[in-house]
Structures are given as C-alpha cells and as structure tokens.
Amino acid sequence: MDLSYSPAHDAFRADIRTWLDANLPRPLRDKVLNHKRLTRDDYVGWHKLLTTCGWSAVAWPKEYGGPGWDVTQRHIWDEECARAGAPMVLPFGVSMVAPVLMKYGSAAQKSHYLPRILDGTDWWCQGYSEPGSGSDLASLRTRAERRGDHYIVNGQKTWTTLGQHADMMFCLVRTDPQAKKQEGISFLLIDMKTPGITVRPIITLDEDHEVNEVFFEDVQVPLDNLVGEENRGWTYAKYLLGHERTGIARVGQSKRELLFLKRLALERNKQGKPLLHDPLFAAKVAALEIELMALEVTVQRVIASEAGGKGPGPEASMLKIKGTEVQQALTELMVEAIGPQAAAFDPAFLEGECEHSKTGDDDAAPLAAYYFNFRKTSIYGGSNEIQKNIIAQMILGL
Template sequence: MDLNYSLADDAFRADIRAWLEANLPDELRDKVLNHKRLNRDDFANWHKLLGKRGWSAPAWPAEYGGPNWDATQRHIWDEECARVGAPTVLPFGVSMVAPVLMKYGSEAQKRHYLPRILDGTDWWCQGYSEPGAGSDLASLRTRAERVGDHYVVNGQKTWTTLGQHADMMFCLVRTDSGAKKQEGISFLLIDMKTPGITVRPIITLDEDHEVNEVFFEDVKVPVENLVGDENRGWTYAKYLLGHERTGIARVGQSKRELVFLKRLSLTRKKNGKPLLHDPLFAAKVASLEIELMALEVTVQRVVANEAGGRGPGPEASMLKIKGTEVQQGLTELMVEAVGPLAAPFDVPFLEGERAHSIAGDDDAAPLAAYYFNYRKTSIYGGSNEIQKNIIAQMILGL
C-alpha cells in the first residue's frame, strides 16, 4: 500500500489550489475561516460556482456529469477546500442520496434527479431520525401505506438539517409492520411541497435555526418515488451511511482549525508568555495534533483501498469516531485558550450583520457557539457508541 503522493497528484493539487485561490469569494472565505454562519445563498452560490467548473460533485463518475476523479484526487480536493476556507458542498444531495440513486435507483429516477442535484436545482434533506429512533434507526415508526399508485405517509422526523430550505427529502418509512424491524423499511423520495408536510424549526442553544421537526399527515407520494424494492430500504440506508461516515472524518478541516488554534494560543498570555508556550497547554495541543496525524494516515489508507476498488467498510466507523473526537477536542481547546472572552454571545456578528464583535475580540466571539454546535458531531451519522458496536461486531467478531 503506497501512501505517498505521485508527481501527477502533486500537479493536480497545484491546479486545484490555484483555482480555489482565484475563484473563492473573499466574503465566503472570511465566514468559514472566522467561524461565522453561512446562509442558504452562501451554499447555493458556491455550488453553482463549482458547477460552472464541473466540480460540484467531486465523487461522481463522468457518465453522470462528474469530474471522474479517483479516490486520491477527491481526498486532495477535500484537503485544499478546507485549507483555503471554502464552504462545504452540502452532502445530502451530492454525497448521500445521489450514490444511492446511482446504485439502486431506476433509470427514470437517475435521469430526473441526478442532473437537478448536480446543478443545484433541488435542495435535499435527510428523513432518518425520529423521536425514539435516532441511533436505533431501525425502530422508526413513520408509516407508508400503499394505496393504488401512491404511498400515504404518516409520522414524524426530527433533527432534519436545513429542512426549511429543502425541495426534496430522502426518507426511510415503515412499509411492513409485521416484519423484523430492519426488513420492513423502504426508501422514498418525497417532494417537500406535498400537502400534509409541516416543517417546524428547532432553535438550538446558539440561537441558530439549523435543524427542524418534519410532520407527515396523509402525505401522498407516487409509487415511482420508491427507490429499489419495497422493504429493502435498510440495505440502501446502510450504503448511504457508509459514504456519510467516511466524509465525517474531515481531516482537512481539522488541520485548518489546528492552525487557527495555534495562532489563537500564541496571541493569549499566561504568566506574561504566550499560552502555547505553557507546558500543560502545549502538551494538550501536541496530543491532539498527534491524534490528527494518525487519523490522516488512516484516511490515506482508506483512500488507497478505495483506489484499489474496495468500498468503505467498518473503517468508516473508525474514521467517524476519531474524526469527530478530534473536531470536538479542537473546539474545547479553543474555548480554553480564550477563557471568559468566549462567553459574550453576539448573534448579529455571527450572521455577518456587524463587522466586529461588540465584545471587542473577533476571534473569541464565535467560539462558544462553535463549541456547542460541535457537540453534535459524535451523535449524527450514527452515534460514536453505535460505531464502536459496529467495529466490535465486524472486526473483532464480538
């Protein structure tokens, strides 16, 4: 297994870096690098800008309009985007439902939905979690009953990220209540403008509207919006989650945030010296950096396996666990570095309505909200506890 980059890889990185430096809008770069909030237009405009270059779906093959990059090139792309401060391309359409459609969808579904995902026409959201069915997703209770040429859907989804903007939802529903819980689930594509759908905001601790509750009351979904076979949705859901968990590692983002943490701790004083020169704090930073280096090597091993034709397996769970732990550790040390200066809460500054924080410290002002928001990373995509169970079963045979 060769974990080194080739000369062609280095040339590819140089091209990517030059394009990003020339084309990433300064306003977007500033928001990402300084932990400010992105709005719908930020995501949509960046998607369209990438689309003009043919890069809005880096993992897609050429037959569906993608750049046909190999696993190493996609990894380089992710690294360079994170380094320069480019927004994340929202994964729900491009990286989550699209691979499912490519593998399991009908030809009609591929022809209709994939071009609309590629050019950003449709904004997608995920209908998985429910009250009482989060990590134990197979316990979901949202029902879909076949009535003629439609399914009639009733139930509730929760923690639906950015669902307030969505045009479409890919949704797990129960179509056979008598089967074993994993065997009675189907995968539906639901138009969010369908009568009977209600989206209610969940305002999080940082006063952000990122997640929602979604209610279904006699919602009619055409049978042709069923992906694959009825009652085989669990197979498609697991395939999707494997792709999601691999991406959650976010090594490039963590490397960028480590640079920010070091710069931040050099500007803070303890006993008249930079905080980063304090042995105890420096040891915490060094420990986290070592974990990040080990994670990066593990990601490179997975990338090398994918380049050899292997898809993500239980390694995806490893990346999810350690990647999210590193992300949370970085936010913890940032808040520790600034101390009480992280406490003032300035929503207009976070949302770009004011150029500088009223507290007078623009670096510190977003960090409490950043810290609290990143508590979610060890939960979404299947909680880290569940990932440990997967590793124990699939690798250790327990």
C-alpha cells in the same frame, strides 16, 4: 500504501490552489474562516460556481458527470478547499442520496435526479431520525401505506438538518409493520412541496435555526419514488450511512482549525509567554495533532479501498468516531485557549449583521456557539457508542 505525492499531483494541487485563490468569493471565505453562519444563498452560490467547472461532485464517476479524479486528487481538493476557507458542498444530495441512486436507483430516477443534484437544482434533506428513533433507527414508526399508484405517508421526522430549505427528502418509512424492525422499511424520495408536509424549526442553544421537525399527514408519494425494492430500505440506509460516516471525518477542516488553534495560543499569553509555549498546553495540542495525522492516513486507506471497488465497511465507523473526537477536542482547546472571553455570545456578529463583535474580540466571539454546535458530531450519523458496537461485531466478532 505510498503516501507521497507525485509531481503530477503536486501540479494538480498548485492548480487547485490558484483557482481557489482567484475564484472563492472573499466575503464567503471570511465567513468560513471566522466561524460565522452561512446562508442558503452562500451554499447555493458556491455549488453553482463549482458546477461551472464540473467540480460540484468530485467523487462521482465520469459517467454521471463527475470529474473522474483519482483518490489522491480528491483528497488534495478537500485539503485545499478547507485551507482556503471554502464552505463544504452540502452532503445530503451529492454524497448521501446520490451514491444510493447510482447503486440501487432505477434508470428513470438516475436520469432525473442525478443531474439536478449535480447542478444544485434540488436541495436535499435527510428523513431518518424520529422522536424515540435516533441511534436505534430501525425502530422508526413513520408509516407508508400503498394505495393505488401512491404511498400515503404519516408520521414525524426530527433533527432534519436545513430541512427548511429543502426541495426533496430521502426518507425511511415503515411499509410492513408486521416485519422485524430492520425489515419492512422502505426508502422513498419525497417532494417537500407535497401537501401535508409541515416543517417546524428547532432553535438550538446557540439561537440558530439549523435543524427542524417534519410532520407528514396523508402525504401522497408516487410509487415511482420508491428506491429499489419495497421493504429493502434498511439495506440502502446502511449503504448511505457508510458514505456519510466516511465524510464526517473532515480531515481538511480539522487541519485548518488546528492552525487557527495554534494562532490563538500564540496570541494569548500565560505568565508573560505565549500560551502555545506552555508545556502542558503544548502537549495537548501535540497529542491532538498526532491523532489528526493518524486519522488522515486512515482516511486515505479507506478511500483507496473504495476506489478499488470495495464499499465502506467497519472502517467508516472508525473514521466517524475518531473524526468527531478530533473535531470536539479542537473546539475544547479553542475555548481553553481563550478563557472567559470565550463565553461571550454575539448573534448579530455570527449572522454577519455587523463587521466586528461587540465584545471587541472577533476570534473569541463565535467560539461558545462553535463549541456547543460540535457537541452534536458524536451523535449524528449514528452515535459513537453505536459505532463501537459495529466495530466489535464486524471486526472482533463479539
């Protein structure tokens, strides 16, 4: 695989960098670069701004409103957005349910939902995990019983990221309780304003409201909101998870955070010298940078394979494992570089309620919350232990 950039791609990068420098709102950029929390308006505003350029869904084909960029252009876009401090476009609509609709959805579902995902009209959330059904997702118990022209849904979902803002949920439900657990599951699109839905916050260790539990009590969902065939939802769920795991690698973000780590280590001294010049710490940073470089090459290979018409395979599990390991290692080294000052916790600063941290160190103040938040990355999207089983079965035949 040729990893060099053509003159046309270099020009494309220059154009993207110029646009981001001119259009990315400075307050939003500063929030991202300084590890502060983003609001619903932050995400929606950025999505709407990208929509005006046709860049809210850069991996979509032109027929559905995407820009028609090639693999390298999309990689450059991701890199430059991360470099500039742009927030990610939330994946639930654009990168997760949309590919499922494109492949398995009805014509009516495509014509209705895809434009609303593209322009940010609908905020989506994911209804997969349940109490007792996380890594063993196929054991889910939320029921959908067919009555007339509706399904009646009862059950509970948990760890629903940003579900408090969502207009729609793509949800796995059990429609045949007598079938084997991977069978008898269906894929529904549920309007979150439907009577009978209750969203309750789960406040995490860093005092943030990012995830929720969602309860369904006799929720009526039209039959037209079934994606594909009844009891074939496990097939669609696996297809979606392949796209999610590829995106979880987040190479551009990790490259940006590596630069932040190096700056921290240059500004902190150990025995009169910058920490980055300490042989032991420098070796840790170098080893991590090598892992990140290898991950980037693997991402490019996988995306190129997908561009050739091959869907995400076991390679997506590799990206999920290594990408999240790199992300966690970065946060660990940040905390190590800061030392005891990283233990400080200033929620008001994280929420943007004050310009500077009460600790006096704006770089250190967010790092404890950042570190703890990234403990989840090796769990969501299918825990890394499960991904290793997938690799063993699909590649090694074990």
